[in-house]
Amino acid sequence: MSVTAPPDQRPAATPHSPAPQKRTPRAPRVSARRALLVASLKMFYRNKHSIFWTLLLPVIILGVFALLDLGGGVTSQLGVVDTVHTAQSEKLVAQLEQSTLVSVHTDAALSDEQSALGNGDRDALLVIDAKGLHLTLNSARSREADAARLVVDDAAAPRSSPVSVATVNNGRNQGYTDFLIPGIIALSVMQTGLFTVLYTFVHLRQRGILRRLKATPLRAGDFLAAQVGTRLILAAAQTLILVLIALLVFRIHIYGNVGWLLLVAVVGAAVFLALGFAISGSTGSVESAAPIANAIGLPMIVLSGVFFSRGGMPGWLHGVTDLLPLTYLVDALRHISYDGFGLLDVRTDLLGLGAWLIVSGALAVRLFRWELD
């Protein structure tokens, strides 16, 4: 076989400059990761769509739900402790239970109801004893407490039973927005992780952009590390923005440590990033990515207590949805923000997130594909 080329066969040369590169002794893997991280952040900043979906949409959702105030206002929580159990008192309780303005709780003991009033689970507590009716109102939730007082007065009036009224202030004025904010943070963290990763990554692969990177010495692990790093930074920024807006615009109270809130949000982001990469590993086209993301994301949004408490769920569903990654994240964020818990108090949720992170992270690395054959 001939391996030579006669020089006279060559066409005329065009002028050219010498090759303009030189090798440098930097550690290539670190520089590659850093360069990819910086480039991804630049691309994110320059992509107005991604800014909208990642940073503005959660704020808009928050605004809509807060304006509608879907969770609050309608019913107030009234604890009733009947210590006499006369025909008259039972009739009164039955009448209270008819009211649509209050939700009546009659099963607990006095001490339990008092602590429920103390921690904000009740807006008012009615105690019926031999001397008459004693109503204690939670002045921190005056709107709900007043509703309860109206209902109690109304029920007591025909019987001319005297109602003694006292007020307590548990120091908390938590409304629906306070409850909602941690849910919205969890929702946007999932959005950034699952939806945008899936969409962006499948898009990059479909257009052959990953294929081009595959032809370089870049390792898949370094590429993933840079992508994850970029999006963890974005998730932290997103959470910080939501927290600031919640504090400054919606005037909510965050009872726990904001630093822990951020930390948990970033851990949650890592879980959903890994899930997003794991799913995108085998997803061929942008057209199939959207239904897949919705099939996974929408049930979680509905079932994980983002907007409403999961308290009303049947027991089996509660048990199943306890295990969803979004449930762990929502619960941990809400416990910190709404209940003032510390990091140790939410360790069960963190363990749940950790388990999801290990499983989906392993899947993400295993299923990673630069291109689909």
Place this chain on the structure above:
Amino acid sequence: MSVAAPVIAVEGLRKSYGERVAVDGVSFSVAPGEVLGILGPNGAGKTTTVEILEGLRTADGGAAQVVGVDVLRDPEAVKGLVGAQLQASSFFDQLSLAELLELFAAVFGVSVDARALLRRVDLEDRAGSEVRRLSGGQQQRFAVAAALVNNPRILFLDEPTTGLDPQARRHMWDLIRSFREDGTTIVLTTHSMEEAELLCDRVAIMDAGRIVALDRPEVLVDALLARGFRRPAAVQRDATLEDVFLDLCGHELRDGDEHGGDAANVPQRGRRGRRRAQ
């Protein structure tokens, strides 16, 4: 010319995708500074062969050495040593040409003078543009520039002129000639016989996964004539339709005419132009 040790040596290379045999026992070698053309119809196995040598695909059998690296055993090691312009690939949006070259250089662990490299492929004035704003010919030239960031000794060009207009094609040919003059070894796949004749020291003609002929273009032509082949008289002319086209439209590049690429030439299109379909 001395018979130097080949920089690419391929022996009995095989690759199947399921039942379909894409590369069926291919053997060839490429000398330093040589331009080898790989010709063949679609599905002949050209791209698969080249992508195995680039470290992009694994082979099922045979042997292949590229600049001393056993590609079958260590496909990752070859990636840093060669330059690859790929089919069906693209680059990130939202990054300028200069930023993309710097990113690729970082990935290779080298530093690059992005402007000088863009000047090398006549794209210095587009250094701040995104790839999707470029015309087809400009995109291909950028893909070649990206293949040069690591200053490779071997350049793989996979159909670099497919889909280009005659002016852009000729411009790419000039570019390839200049790399050849630099002493870069080039493996070039193409559907254009004219391109192969003009640029390649030798051509390998592939069909159904096999190399059916491998020699200097004029040797292959002489051999055909020696077998008694004569062109039908009707097409035996001194000029072709392409010569007519170029005579009427000129040889100069029309980068700015399509895809809203060059605002200076076509102000009526507006700054942003149209997004390319691909």
